[in-house]
Amino acid sequence: MVSEAVALHGFTAATVMTPEAGTAFGPVAAVPALTGTVTAAECLFVSVLRLSGADADEPAPPAVRVTVRRSAAGHRLVVHRPGGDRREAVIRAGAVAVTAGDS
Structure with missing residues (x-):
């Protein structure tokens, strides 16, 4: 299974989190995470997320x-x-x- 998060607007960093106990899908996991800073009363954060049941070798869309x-x-x-x-x-x-x- 492959999960992907792409920051398109407003985010300042991307990282991968690794839960200590894994997830419901298995004992080892890598979860994409995006972070940003709220700089005004209104901020907009835009991302594209993809979760695929295919191998990690599958080409990205x-x-x-x-x-x-x-x-x-x-x-x-x-x-x-x-x-x-x-x-x-x-x-x-x-x-x-x-x-x-x-x-």
């Missing part, structure tokens, strides 16, 4: 690119996926609106 802009409406997040597809979200206190963007 194609990378995504993220752009984030702060506006009066909230944080505008655009995820650009391989092949030109993209999704947009406006994130503000108490609400998230997601739309399919133009390619």
Whole structure:
């Protein structure tokens, strides 16, 4: 089993944690962890997480690119996926609106 965490926005460090007693999946585990620092009343942290039942030798999926802009409406997040597809979200206190963007 492979787990992966990729920091895309706001995080300052990545590490791997190794629980002393393992997990429900086995006696030895490596768990990805991301950390960041809250620097204002509102902070945005964005990551991509993947959990796969395949071997560790399986190639990683194609990378995504993220752009984030702060506006009066909230944080505008655009995820650009391989092949030109993209999704947009406006994130503000108490609400998230997601739309399919133009390619």
